[in-house]
Amino acid sequence: MQNPTSPPPGRPSEPAPAHGAAASRPEPTPADIRRWRQYLADERAEAAIYRALAARREGEEREILLGLADAELRHQAHWTALLGDAAAKKVPASLRSQFLGFLARHFGSVFVLAMAQRAESRSPYATDPSATPAMAADERIHEEVVRGLAVRGRLRLSGSFRAAVFGANDGLVSNLSLVAGMAASGVSSQIVLLSGIAGLLAGALSMAAGEFISVRSQRELLSASRPTQVTLSAAPDLDLTQNELVLVYKARGMSQEAAAHRAAERLGHFACDCDPSLSLHPEKEDDGDEHEAVGSAWGAALASFGFFASGAIVPVIPFLFGMVGVGALVLAAGLVGLALLATGAVVGLLAGASPLSRAVRQLAIGFGAAAVTYGLGWVFGVSVA
Structure with missing residues (x-):
């Protein structure tokens, strides 16, 4: 008689499954x-x-x-x-x-x-x-x-990498829209090419100028918000009966007790650090760039110019090689479509979302904007004619 716990004939015994699976x-x-x-x-x-x-x-x-x-x-x-x-x-x-x-x-x-x-x-x-x-x-x-x-x-990931993706996407969409609108208006291919190059330069310069102003303003704002080292030089001459140094430290967010303690240290009333819990690290001049994480205004401007231009050049490529008419516009749209799919997929990956859905969304937005400007260009071209 077969043991009820033994495996069926012809089947080898199995090791106990992991994680408590049934035997x-x-x-x-x-x-x-x-x-x-x-x-x-x-x-x-x-x-x-x-x-x-x-x-x-x-x-x-x-x-x-x-x-x-x-x-x-x-x-x-x-x-x-x-x-x-x-x-x-x-x-x-x-x-x-x-x-x-x-x-x-x-x-x-x-x-x-x-x-x-x-x-x-x-x-x-x-x-x-x-x-x-x-x-x-x-x-x-x-x-x-x-x-x-x-x-x-x-x-x-550096901010420059994210700026590369989004800057290139801006160039793709804006210049495709411009080229599509001009082509639909019925102007010659040479005019479309010149318009595309003008849009590339204007957009890239605008992006660069905006980024330069943004980063420079951010650095200036951070510098203005950072406490100065005036207490190092002004403390010896302060009126001890009107200790305004306490107000300085209270304005920096310290409590009354901590501010009074810090002011006493600065005025030399304490030969030692009597209460380390109330003390701050001694103030000293910074040798390095305290806003290094913000980046350089010139670096940000040049990066924005390059990223936008790299995208904006794509819809102009067929016209640069002498193509004309609808064929050039279709090829430009195809090239931009591939680039939009790539940038959308990258954004999706960075966001931990579906690359395919983000790529399709990016494509739909880009082609939607181009379709609107194409329609407007066609309307204006017909009315002018």
Whole structure:
């Protein structure tokens, strides 16, 4: 008589599944086997992705990524246990996982983390009865962990990179709209070309001037808001009966007690720091650029000029090469469309959203603006004629 706890004839005994899965399950169907093999391949690929990213990090971030890789190993153990001997046959990971692995090995950028965040959010474990509740919970937690790492990466991205994407997008949309409007009015291709170049220069110069004024004004505002070092020179000559130095420190946000203590220190009443909790660090002149994070006004202006011009040149390219008429306009729209899709996808990745939806949205907005100006140009061209 067969022991009721022994495995069915012809089927090898299985190791206990990870995460507390049930010890006995119905005989898996071929569809189950295929699905579990795919899960196992993707878990292996995800663990490799996290290890590749960890190899490019140091300190805390490296430890976090290695921790994620270890968690994926636990999930692998679960699917290996369910598959039994069938786990020996390996299948390739999904195309998305393979692509992420390639990016992680060769670039290790924030884009990989953003895409990994989306992959974790779309885990099928929550609805698959073969996965344990603990595994589904792991995937939700992994999404939050990867989200936190991606946020760190986004914050490390320079403002110039974001300005490159948005500045180029402005150039694409504005100059395509201008070229479309001029072409619809019925003017010659030479006029369209000259208008496109004029729009490129005018827009790029306007962006550069605006960025220069913005950054310069921000630096001036920060400089005006920063406390001066007047207390270093004025303190010895203050009237001790009318200690206005206390007002200086109160105006800087200190309490009455802390301000009085600080003023006494400045006037030399304390030979030592009698109450360190009320004291501030000694005031001293700063040698470096205290507004370095804001950036240089000239650098921001030149970057804005270049980014806008790089986008604005795209719709002019067909006309630069001598194309005329509708063919030139269609090609210009196609080139701009590809560029808008690319910038939209990048924005989507940076935001941790769907690259496809952001790309399509960017394309719709750009082509919508161009269609409106084309219609206006056609109306004005007909009325002038």
